[in-house]
Amino acid sequence: MLKKILLSSAIILGVLIAAGYVFRNELTIALAALFIAPDHDFNIALAPTAPDYSDPINWAALPDKADPSDDRPAGTQDAEFPITVGVFFIHPTSYLSKANWNQPLDDDDANWIVDQRILRHQASVFNGCCEVYAPRYRQATIFSFMDSSGNGSAALDLAYQDVERAFDHFLSELDDNAPFILAGHSQGTSHGGRLLREKISNTPLQDRLVAAYLIGFSIEKDQLGGLAACSQSDQTGCVIGWNATEGDGNGLFPDAGNLVCTNPLTWENDGGYAGHDLNRGGIGYPTYGRPEGEEDVTLMTVELGVADAECRGGLLSIPELRSDAFPSRMQGNSMHMYDYSLFYLNLRINAAERVATFLAEQHPG
Numbered sequence: 001m002l003k004k005i006l007l008s009s010a011i012i013l014g015v016l017i018a019a020g021y022v023f024r025n026e027l028t029i030a031l032a033a034l035f036i037a038p039d040h041d042f043n044i045a046l047a048p049t050a051p052d053y054s055d056p057i058n059w060a061a062l063p064d065k066a067d068p069s070d071d072r073p074a075g076t077q078d079a080e081f082p083i084t085v086g087v088f089f090i091h092p093t094s095y096l097s098k099a100n101w102n103q104p105l106d107d108d109d110a111n112w113i114v115d116q117r118i119l120r121h122q123a124s125v126f127n128g129c130c131e132v133y134a135p136r137y138r139q140a141t142i143f144s145f146m147d148s149s150g151n152g153s154a155a156l157d158l159a160y161q162d163v164e165r166a167f168d169h170f171l172s173e174l175d176d177n178a179p180f181i182l183a184g185h186s187q188g189t190s191h192g193g194r195l196l197r198e199k200i201s202n203t204p205l206q207d208r209l210v211a212a213y214l215i216g217f218s219i220e221k222d223q224l225g226g227l228a229a230c231s232q233s234d235q236t237g238c239v240i241g242w243n244a245t246e247g248d249g250n251g252l253f254p255d256a257g258n259l260v261c262t263n264p265l266t267w268e269n270d271g272g273y274a275g276h277d278l279n280r281g282g283i284g285y286p287t288y289g290r291p292e293g294e295e296d297v298t299l300m301t302v303e304l305g306v307a308d309a310e311c312r313g314g315l316l317s318i319p320e321l322r323s324d325a326f327p328s329r330m331q332g333n334s335m336h337m338y339d340y341s342l343f344y345l346n347l348r349i350n351a352a353e354r355v356a357t358f359l360a361e362q363h364p365g
Contacts, residue, residue, distance in 0.1 A: 046100065085130040095142065144156055180208055241262055
């Protein structure tokens with residue numbers, strides 16, 4: 001009798017494990033809904049007040065504002081150009097609350113992540129070549145990307161409206177016909193891709209675009225508004241993007257096809273294997289959240305050769321990570337949090353190279 005009970009229990013457990021694997025995405029969403037889904041439908045009347053982008057308080061980074069996007073590792077230098085180039089940087093999701101579908105602009109926890117993690121470890125790669133502008137916006141809460149009811153889409157659309165207005169203000173701050181870089185990560189890249197398609201592609205702005213760094217989202221090659229995916233380090237007017245995963249992980253977007261994958265060690269589109277010797281230096285950190293110990297969040301310690309890289313099926317695989325400074329993983333062994341910081345100095349050098357090429361071609365002399 002005991003053997004029968006044990007056998008039956010083992011069979012049931014096996015079925016549950018198998019079902020859990022087959023329906024793992026559905027189970028993940030169901031569990032997430034319990035903890036991070038807002039308990040009400042999206043309602044524009046409940047949305048936070050829209051930001052006024054003529055007020056500097058609604059910008060996380062501005063050229064004349066002291067903020068962490070100004071930080072840089074010791075020993076790095078600025079490139080000198082005769083024309084000022086602006087960067088419009090759209091930050092990723094930092095609003096993890098279930099209190100609302102969109103972030104109130106004064107949410108301290110969300111803003112801390114943007115300021116202390118995102119600006120310092122992502123936006124700052126551009127401060128050696130360009131002036132950085134990064135708006136605060138009513139970003140959609142993290143559950144919006146899992147929601148299928150329409151609430152998440154509405155929240156993301158509201159966030160995009162802010163980004164679009166911030167972009168218009170950014171353009172008004174630049175000199176006439178001044179070149180610019182479009183950059184983002186995760187949710188920011190989602191909005192950046194829409195800007196590219198709806199506001200930049202096939203307009204005079206396209207001629208001013210140095211490059212678009214649309215990193216960390218499921219941007220497919222037919223979603224670039226007709227622009228090409230960059231295939232070499234000094235190519236301009238094109239799009240750079242990747243989603244880093246460790247080893248053979250299938251990442252955050254396992255069902256996406258034809259993703260843009262730029263290898264940041266060679267800057268080739270769908271680039272093959274590139275070794276650690278091409279990694280000019282990464283800067284790790286533990287998590288997005290506030291430190292639990294005595295971490296100095298302002299430190300930017302460069303480690304040479306932390307990662308190799310190879311595009312595999314649209315994802316940027318890291319076959320061998322050689323550092324303990326990048327510990328966090330997301331679904332599918334994704335290294336999403338470190339898409340920028342694994343290749344920090346490569347990005348910094350590349351942005352300056354593309355600006356130099358653009359100016360030589362578009363503004364000779």
